Amino acid sequence: MEHRTFTWDLGKENRIIRGDVYATTTESPLPVIILCHGFKGFKNWGFFPHAAHVLAERGFAVITFNFSMNGVGENLEEFDELDKFARNTYSREQEDLTYLLDRLLQGDVPLREAMDTSKIALVGHSRGGGNSLIFAMDHPEIGAVVLWNSVARVDLFSDELRREIREKGVATIPNARTGQAMPIHREVLDDLERNRERFDILKRLPSFKRPLLILHGSDDRSVPLTAAKQLANAAVQARLVIIEGADHTFGCVHPFRGTTPYLDQVLDETARFLRQNLK
Numbered sequence: 001m002e003h004r005t006f007t008w009d010l011g012k013e014n015r016i017i018r019g020d021v022y023a024t025t026t027e028s029p030l031p032v033i034i035l036c037h038g039f040k041g042f043k044n045w046g047f048f049p050h051a052a053h054v055l056a057e058r059g060f061a062v063i064t065f066n067f068s069m070n071g072v073g074e075n076l077e078e079f080d081e082l083d084k085f086a087r088n089t090y091s092r093e094q095e096d097l098t099y100l101l102d103r104l105l106q107g108d109v110p111l112r113e114a115m116d117t118s119k120i121a122l123v124g125h126s127r128g129g130g131n132s133l134i135f136a137m138d139h140p141e142i143g144a145v146v147l148w149n150s151v152a153r154v155d156l157f158s159d160e161l162r163r164e165i166r167e168k169g170v171a172t173i174p175n176a177r178t179g180q181a182m183p184i185h186r187e188v189l190d191d192l193e194r195n196r197e198r199f200d201i202l203k204r205l206p207s208f209k210r211p212l213l214i215l216h217g218s219d220d221r222s223v224p225l226t227a228a229k230q231l232a233n234a235a236v237q238a239r240l241v242i243i244e245g246a247d248h249t250f251g252c253v254h255p256f257r258g259t260t261p262y263l264d265q266v267l268d269e270t271a272r273f274l275r276q277n278l279k
Contacts, residue, residue, distance in 0.1 A: 001056060004110030010068055010099060015084075017096055018076065019043065019065030021110045022056035029116035030061040031278045034100065037064075038126025040079075040175055040182065042072040046254040047263055048125075055123075058271040061115045065100065067093045071182070079180055086170060086183035089191035090131065090154055090199055097135045105141070119143055119278045123270060126223060126248065130154050133201050133231075137208050144211040144278045146270050149220050149248050152227035154199045155192050157184070165189055177254065205234035211277035212238040215266050217246030241269055 001024055008017045020043065023030055033055055037043055043064040052062040066072050069092050071085030079085060103109050105117055121144040124132030129150020136142040157165075164171040165186055172181035192199065212235050216228035225242065232240040243250065243262050251260035 001053065002111055002114070006110055008099070008103070010096075013069075015068035015092070015096075016073075017065055017068050017100065018074075019063060019100075020049075020052065021061065021063050022052045023061040023111050023114040024056055024059070026059075026114070030059060030114055031119035031121065031274065032104065032115050032117060033060045033062045033121050033123055033274065034097075034104075035062060035064045036097075036122060036124040036128030036132050037066070037070070038124070038128040041125065041128065042066050042070055042076070044076050046249060046256050047252040047259070050256060050259060051263070051267060054267045055271060058267075058275075060271070060274065061111060063100070063104070063109070065096075068096050069093075079175065079178060079182070082180070082183055086185040087187055089188050090134070091191050091195060093131050094135055094138075097131065098139075101139065101141060121146065121274050121278050123148065124150060127151055127154075130199075130201060133205070133208070134199060136210065137204050138198075142210070144213075144274060146213045146215065146273060147228075147231065148215050148250075148266060148270075149217055149223050150214065150227065150231065151223055152202055152230045154201065157189070162189060202230055202234045205231065206236070208235055209237060211273070213269065213273040213277075214238055214240045215243060215269055216240070217243045217248065217250060217262065219245055220248045222248035239273070 004021045006019050043066050052064050056062045069084040069088035071079040071081050073081045122132035123146040125148040129147040136145045169186050170183050172183050214228050232238045246262035250262040
């Protein structure tokens with residue numbers, strides 16, 4: 001197993017993308033998976049490094065990364081850039097994915113020689129699933145998408161929180177794991193409203209014809225199963241697999257304490273689907 005890291009400066013707003021590439025040594029170039037974390041997530045959270053290793057062992061080159069304003073800086077483990085987290089919009093995350101894809105297609109990523117860039121998939125967890133769908137719908141270079149407990153709508157803020165943000169310019173949400181109060185700036189709401197049409201996943205999905213796998217835990221209380229069913233109904237070609245008994249993180253925690261039967265099923269389903277459909 002080969003493992004390389006990268007750090008890219010986007011050249012604006014002090015935005016840095018930090019990532020990893022995992023791949024096994026092989027004579028044939030490997031299909032590429034770009035793995036996208038979700039809200040209050042990061043590339044080193046819980047099961048993500050394990051998932052990258054397993055998918056690389058299954059015959060893929062896997063790229064994991066931190067969105068440039070996800071709030072996690074050089075330490076790679078904790079939210080130490082809450083000023084960035086407060087202003088992290090879907091538009092900025094889409095810019096990050098565009099930058100990553102451009103570097104990949106230009107051959108400017110670690111282990112590029114091991115990759116077949118004619119076969120690229122996005123795999124997204126939670127909010128990362130919403131980002132993956134929006135990006136794939138705008139970029140035909142993406143050959144397939146896999147969703148892990150994905151959102152179906154980009155705006156999941158409560159009416160109360162929205163009012164507070166509008167009135168005060170910023171409001172906070174709790175991070176149950178760390179105890180931190182995570183700020184959300186008004187410009188996050190402005191971005192959602194300004195891109196209402198572009199970010200309307202359910203409205204746009206009927207025209208998305210590429211392979212789509214939806215994996216969702218039956219006991220997910222962060223993003224309920226109804227979201228997966230809405231996505232499956234909107235994308236008639238999609239395959240929905242319900243992971244019975246699984247919660248939002250497939251029974252895994254941070255720090256990672258080992259895999260679970262739920263995560264094993266998710267990785268099995270993901271690898272099988274992409275081997276069959278990433279063409």
